[in-house]
Amino acid sequence: SRKRFRETFDQVNERFQKNFPRLFRGGKAALSLTESEDVLEAGIEIMAQPPGKRLQSVNLLSGGEKTMTAIALLVSVFQVRPSPFFLLDEVDAALDDANVGRFNEIVKEMSADSQFLLITHNKRTIEIADVLYGVTMEERGVSKLVAVELH
Amino acid sequence: SRKRFRETFDQVNERFQKNFPRLFRGGKAALSLTESEDVLEAGIEIMAQPPGKRLQSVNLLSGGEKTMTAIALLVSVFQVRPSPFFLLDEVDAALDDANVGRFNEIVKEMSADSQFLLITHNKRTIEIADVLYGVTMEERGVSKLVAVELH
Amino acid sequence: MRIKSLQITGFKSFVDKTAFSFDTGISGVVGPNGCGKSNVVDAIRWAMGEQSPRRLRGKGMDDVIFAGSDARAPVGLAEVMLTFDNADGIAPPEFAAYSEIQVARRLYRTGESEYLLNKTPCRLRDILDFFRDTGIGTKGYTIVEQGRIAEIVSAKAEERRTLIEEAA
Amino acid sequence: MRIKSLQITGFKSFVDKTAFSFDTGISGVVGPNGCGKSNVVDAIRWAMGEQSPRRLRGKGMDDVIFAGSDARAPVGLAEVMLTFDNADGIAPPEFAAYSEIQVARRLYRTGESEYLLNKTPCRLRDILDFFRDTGIGTKGYTIVEQGRIAEIVSAKAEERRTLIEEAA
Ligand SMILES: Nc1ncnc2c1ncn2[C@@H]1O[C@H](COP(=O)(O)OP(=O)(O)OP(=O)(O)O)[C@@H](O)[C@H]1O
Numbered sequence: 001s002r003k004r005f006r007e008t009f010d011q012v013n014e015r016f017q018k019n020f021p022r023l024f025r026g027g028k029a030a031l032s033l034t035e036s037e038d039v040l041e042a043g044i045e046i047m048a049q050p051p052g053k054r055l056q057s058v059n060l061l062s063g064g065e066k067t068m069t070a071i072a073l074l075v076s077v078f079q080v081r082p083s084p085f086f087l088l089d090e091v092d093a094a095l096d097d098a099n100v101g102r103f104n105e106i107v108k109e110m111s112a113d114s115q116f117l118l119i120t121h122n123k124r125t126i127e128i129a130d131v132l133y134g135v136t137m138e139e140r141g142v143s144k145l146v147a148v149e150l151h
Numbered sequence: 152s153r154k155r156f157r158e159t160f161d162q163v164n165e166r167f168q169k170n171f172p173r174l175f176r177g178g179k180a181a182l183s184l185t186e187s188e189d190v191l192e193a194g195i196e197i198m199a200q201p202p203g204k205r206l207q208s209v210n211l212l213s214g215g216e217k218t219m220t221a222i223a224l225l226v227s228v229f230q231v232r233p234s235p236f237f238l239l240d241e242v243d244a245a246l247d248d249a250n251v252g253r254f255n256e257i258v259k260e261m262s263a264d265s266q267f268l269l270i271t272h273n274k275r276t277i278e279i280a281d282v283l284y285g286v287t288m289e290e291r292g293v294s295k296l297v298a299v300e301l302h
Numbered sequence: 303m304r305i306k307s308l309q310i311t312g313f314k315s316f317v318d319k320t321a322f323s324f325d326t327g328i329s330g331v332v333g334p335n336g337c338g339k340s341n342v343v344d345a346i347r348w349a350m351g352e353q354s355p356r357r358l359r360g361k362g363m364d365d366v367i368f369a370g371s372d373a374r375a376p377v378g379l380a381e382v383m384l385t386f387d388n389a390d391g392i393a394p395p396e397f398a399a400y401s402e403i404q405v406a407r408r409l410y411r412t413g414e415s416e417y418l419l420n421k422t423p424c425r426l427r428d429i430l431d432f433f434r435d436t437g438i439g440t441k442g443y444t445i446v447e448q449g450r451i452a453e454i455v456s457a458k459a460e461e462r463r464t465l466i467e468e469a470a
Numbered sequence: 471m472r473i474k475s476l477q478i479t480g481f482k483s484f485v486d487k488t489a490f491s492f493d494t495g496i497s498g499v500v501g502p503n504g505c506g507k508s509n510v511v512d513a514i515r516w517a518m519g520e521q522s523p524r525r526l527r528g529k530g531m532d533d534v535i536f537a538g539s540d541a542r543a544p545v546g547l548a549e550v551m552l553t554f555d556n557a558d559g560i561a562p563p564e565f566a567a568y569s570e571i572q573v574a575r576r577l578y579r580t581g582e583s584e585y586l587l588n589k590t591p592c593r594l595r596d597i598l599d600f601f602r603d604t605g606i607g608t609k610g611y612t613i614v615e616q617g618r619i620a621e622i623v624s625a626k627a628e629e630r631r632t633l634i635e636e637a638a
Pocket residue numbers: 141201204207211212213214215216245313314315333334335336337338339340341342365366367368369370448
C-alpha cells in the first residue's frame with residue numbers, strides 16, 4: 001500500500017542518515033524518492049557525501065565507499081524490519097583494513113538479534129565468527145565440510 | 152578483416168589452451184566462435200574446465216575461478232599482441248592466497264616485456280611491486296602522492 | 303526464525319550428503335576458491351523457492367544437480383532440506399504450534415520437482431507463500447550474493463525499490 | 471611505448487598538481503578506500519581520449535573536474551599530461567623521430583576542451599588515432615577497471631569480440 005511504503009521509506013531513511021556517518025566516521029547521506037505521480041512508481045535515489053568531500057553523484061564514489069554506503073543502507077533496512085538471518089557472500093572484498101573493522105563492528109552488534117552467515121577470505125572478518133565452517137574439495141569436484149571450529 | 156580476425160582468434164585460442172591449465176595447475180579450456188554466417192559477426196564462447204571437474208557453463212564457476220579464467224584469457228591476448236603497459240585495478244580482490252600467488256607469478260613473468268600498474272590492497276601482490284606509490288587524503292577530499300618506495 | 307540446520311545432497315558440488323548445523327550469532331564459511339562456499343548460499347536460496355536458474359548461475363534449473371567429476375558420475379537428484387527454529391514465533395499462524403519448521407526441495411534430472419513443508423508434500427507456491435508471510439524474501443536484503451553488494455548503490459533508482467518494498 | 475610520467479591537476483580528487491614518474495616493471499599503487507587510486511587510472515584513460523563519462527563513473531564529462539572539498543573551492547580546469555617513452559619505436563611513423571611523446575588533455579568548466587600532442591594543439595580525433603595506430607585502446611585488455619575482471623567471463627559472446635578485435 002502507498003501509505004506503508006511511504007512509512008517504511010521514511011523510517012529506513014531516518015536510520016540511513018544516522019548509519020552512514022557512523023560507518024564513515026562523519027559525512028552525511030540520505031535517500032530520496034524520484035519524481036512520480038504515484039509513490040508506488042517512484043524510484044529511490046541515494047545521496048552520499050563522505051566526510052570532507054563535496055556531494056556528487058554516488059557513482060563517483062570509490063569501490064570501497066560504494067560497499068560501505070550499501071552496508072549502511074542494508075543495516076538501515078534491517079533495523080526497520082529485522083530479518084531472522086543474513087547471508088553475506090564476500091561483501092568485504094573491496095574494503096581496506098579500517099573499513100573491514102567497521103563492517104565487522106556493526107555485524108557484531110546486529111548479531112545479537114540476527115543470525116549471520118559470512119563467506120569470507122578476510123582474516124579479520126574470520127576473527128569475529130563464533131563458529132567457522134571450513135569447506136574443501138579434497139576430492140576434486142566434490143565439496144566437503146571438513147572443519148567446524150568454535151572460537 | 153575476416154582473415155586477420157580469424158588468425159588472431161586462433162593464436163589467442165592456442166595460448167589460452169596452454170595458459171588456463173598453467174594458472175589452474177591442470178584442467179582445460181578453449182575459446183570457440185558462435186555460429187555465424189560471417190566470422191566478423193560471431194561471438195566468442197569460453198569453455199573452461201578446472202582440474203577434476205566436469206565441463207559446465209562458465210557461469211557456474213566460482214568468483215575466484217572466473218577471475219583466474221579471465222586472467223588466463225588476458226594473458227593469452229597479451230602474448231599474441233603485447234601492449235606496452237597494463238593497468239590492473241584490484242583484479243586480485245576475489246582470489247584466495249594460492250591464486251594470488253599464481254596471478255603474481257604470471258605478472259612477474261610478463262613484466263619483463265610490459266610495464267604494469269597494479270592497484271591493490273593485497274599484501275602479497277604489494278610484495279611483487281618494484282616501486283610502490285602511496286596515495287592518501289591527508290587533507291580530506293584532496294588526493295596526494297605521499298610515498299614512493301623502492302623494493 | 304533462524305536457520306537451525308541445512309542438509310545438502312546432490313546439489314551442485316555437494317554430491318555427498320552434507321549437514322551444517324547453525325547456531326545463533328556469526329557463522330563464518332571459509333575455504334579456497336571454487337570449493338563450494340557460494341554453492342551453500344545457492345542451496346539455501348533454492349530451498350527458499352528461487353525460480354530463476356540465472357540467479358543460481360545456471361542456464362537451466364537442472365544445472366543445480368551434481369554433474370559429476372573426474373571420479374564420480376552425475377547423479378539424478380538434488381535435494382536440500384532447511385530446518386528453522388520457530389522459537390521467536392515469526393512463522394505464519396498455521397505453524398505456530400511447531401518449534402521447528404522444515405522446508406525441503408527436490409529436483410530430479412527427469413524434470414520432476416518435489417516440495418515439502420514439515421515433510422508434507424506441497425507446491426512451490428506454498429513454499430513461496432511461507433517465506434513471504436514471514437517477511438523473508440530471496441529478492442530483498444537477506445541474501446547478498448558474491449560481487450553484488452555495491453549493486454545497491456550503482457543500481458537504477460527503480461531497481462532499488464525492491465529493497466524498501468520487501469521491508470514494507 | 472611505456473608510460474614515463476603522468477601529471478594530474480584539477481582532475482577528480484587530484485586538485486593539486488601531482489606527478490608520477492613510472493619505471494619499467496611493476497608499479498604498485500596503494501592506499502585506503504576512497505583516497506584516489508582508481509582516479510589515477512581514470513586520468514590515464516581520459517588522457518587517452520575516453521569519451522564516455524559513464525566509463526569514468528560520471529554523469530557528465532565535467533564530473534572529472536575537481537568539485538571542491540570541505541576546505542577547497544571547485545576549480546575551473548582539469549588537466550592530465552601523459553608522457554610516453556618511444557624507445558621501442560612502436561609509436562606511429564610520424565613520431566619516429568621522437569624519443570618521448572606527450573599527450574595532454576584539458577577540460578574547462580565552461581565546456582571547452584583542449585588536446586595536445588607534443589605540446590601542439592590537435593583534435594580529439596588525433597589523440598584517438600594516435601593510440602589506435604599504436605594498438606593501445608581504452609576498450610581492450612590494456613586497462614582492467616575495478617570490479618570488472620570477471621566480466622570477460624560473464625559477458626555475452628558478442629561483447630567478448632572486442633578483446634580479439636582490438637588485438638587483431
Ligand atoms: N551441478 C554441478 N555439479 C558439479 N559441480 C558444480 C555444479 N555446479 C557448480 N559446480 C562447481 O562448483 C564450483 C563453484 O563453487 P562456489 O561458487 O561455491 O565456490 P566458492 O567456494 O564460492 O569459491 P570463491 O571463493 O572463488 O567464490 C565450480 O567449480 C563449479 O564447477
